[in-house]
Amino acid sequence: MSRTDAALQSVARVRMSDEWSDFTLYERLSKTVDSQSPFGEVLKELSATEHRHFEFWRKYVPGEEPKLAKLKLYWVLFLRRFFGLTFATRYLDRHEANVVQEYQGLAQLIPVSDKTAYDEMVADERDHEKAFAMKVESSAVRYISFVVLGLADALVEISGIHAGWLGLFDKTEIAGLAGVIAGGAASLAMASAAFAQAKQGFQGSARLSAVYTGVSYFITAVLLATPYFLTSNMLLALSVSLTLAVVILAVTTWYSIVIQQKRFLKDFVEILAILFATTIIVFLLGAFVSAEFPGIKLL
Secondary structure, three states, X not given: OOHHHHHHHHHHHHHHHHHHHHHHHHHHHHOOOOOOOHHHHHHHHHHHHHHHHHHHHXXXXXXXXXXXXXXXXXXXXXXXXXXXXXXXXXXXXXXXXXXXXXXXXXXXXOOHHHHHHHHHHHHHHHHHHHHHHHHOOOHHHHHHXXXXXHHHHHHHHHHHHHHHHHHHHOOHHHHHHHHHHHHHHHHHHHHXXXXXXXXXXXXXXXXXXXXXXXXXXXXXXHHXXXXXXXXOOHHHXXXXXXXXXXXXXXXXXXXXXXXXXXXXXHHHHHHHHHHXXXXXXXXXXXXXXXXXXXXXXXX
16 A cells, blocks of 8 residues: 555544534434424535545545544534533534645645546535525524624623722622613613614614513613622622623624624634723722722712
């Protein structure tokens, strides 16, 4: 056996298992949607495409069985259940660019007689799967920008309000109440702003846009305020609330970036920096006012 043949078999062994895992995954995903749904047909077509790719690689290692990537399978099915079908398929789609680059680097190993089939397979990875995944569109996805808008504003504003009132009064209950009350008022204001924004050419319901924005804002405000009612320790309450804020920010930023096909780390770090900077500045402002007017803590 030549060195080229050995290298081709080694690559085929890995790629065969990867394509088999993708085939199994899309087949399982197709069973999670209603039989009348057009998404089911899309996923079945994806599954068939992956099976053709599996057959291409298997002929180079005919005596071996593919290995199923169970961890990947269970992880994507988990994403499907908790984040929706669109998120799961676009999460998979984010890895296609790497697969295409890898395939292009392997072209010199493929026998001339299989070049046409190989080029078709690369075209599938580059174009077809992305086109199919973009079809798997739930109605809620179009409103993701409004949800993220409500969450991002709530995380920064409510965390700042909590910190400011802690600096003023040194009482966790007052800080928590301030966050809930301000959150209620701000959620209505944000909902109104989202309604007006959606009226300007948005392809969806302006009412639903307002509801998504307002509800996501208020729920976030209540979650961030909860630690302040559970302990009188200022540092503990603030730490837990900020931890919740970071977790919510990480999940929502990741979700929106996967849906919108963007990078994760840069956006996350930017919003995180704004969150902590706002919290520190407003806390210092509250502490300064409290120091200048010491009687305020007696109110």
